[in-house]
Amino acid sequence: MAASVLDLIAYQFVLFVILDNYTVAAITGAVVGGVTNFLINRFWAFPPTARSLKVQGLMYVLASGAVYVGFQACLMFLIEILHMNEHWAWFPAQLVAWVGVSYPLFRFYVFARPG
Numbered sequence: 536m537a538a539s540v541l542d543l544i545a546y547q548f549v550l551f552v553i554l555d556n557y558t559v560a561a562i563t564g565a566v567v568g569g570v571t572n573f574l575i576n577r578f579w580a581f582p583p584t585a586r587s588l589k590v591q592g593l594m595y596v597l598a599s600g601a602v603y604v605g606f607q608a609c610l611m612f613l614i615e616i617l618h619m620n621e622h623w624a625w626f627p628a629q630l631v632a633w634v635g636v637s638y639p640l641f642r643f644y645v646f647a648r649p650g
Contacts, residue, residue, distance in 0.1 A: 537575060539629060542568025546625050557614060557621045561607055564625075569599050572641075581646035591645060598640040606632035 546564035550557065573595050577588070584591065609628035613619040619627075 538568040538572035541571050543625060547622065550622060557610055561610060565603050576641060576646055584646065584648050594645045598645050601640060602632055602637045605636040
């Protein structure tokens with residue numbers, strides 16, 4: 536939740552203050568939220584694994600790329616096809632990306648105990 540809040544703040548900040556471009560806003564939010572999410576998951580949310588920080592970080596970056604693609608696809612669909620406001624589109628796109636991509640990848644791949 537903390538990572539998503541920071542992601543939302545960064546996304547909205549870029550749209551309102553810096554550049555009216557939802558793709559740039561999504562990338563910025565993804566980086567801010569991603570770093571926060573990794574640290575919280577690695578050190579608090581999931582049980583420790585034997586993986587090194589470097590290996591798990593690389594796995595996280597790869598999984599985050601998939602999450603970003605899912606999120607961006609949802610944003611594009613909502614904004615370009617359904618003509619939803621780009622500020623409001625973040626919420627449903629984030630939910631779909633989290634339920635369908637983020638949680639399963641992080642829980643069962645990145646932060647799972649090595650088999």
